[in-house]
Amino acid sequence: MPRIDVLFGPSINSDYSGWVLVSKFYATEQDVRAGEAEMINEELSCYELTIKFCPFCGEELNERNKTT
Numbered sequence: 001m002p003r004i005d006v007l008f009g010p011s012i013n014s015d016y017s018g019w020v021l022v023s024k025f026y027a028t029e030q031d032v033r034a035g036e037a038e039m040i041n042e043e044l045s046c047y048e049l050t051i052k053f054c055p056f057c058g059e060e061l062n063e064r065n066k067t068t
Helices: 029-033
Strands: 002-010 017-026 043-051
Touching: none
Parallel strands: none
Antiparallel strands: 002 017, 017 043
């Protein structure tokens, strides 16, 4: 079960601090039955993409743009 968030804060995998797109996948009942997870909603994977500018208008994102 995927969950996608746009967050402001420190990066998980680097020294970058700013806007990040975080995509997490959580275990479902089927994942538990298949032995891929021990319990439902267990985090299976997490991917992160840093966002340094708005893809629509090109504005650079930084601490001044903390509204979502």
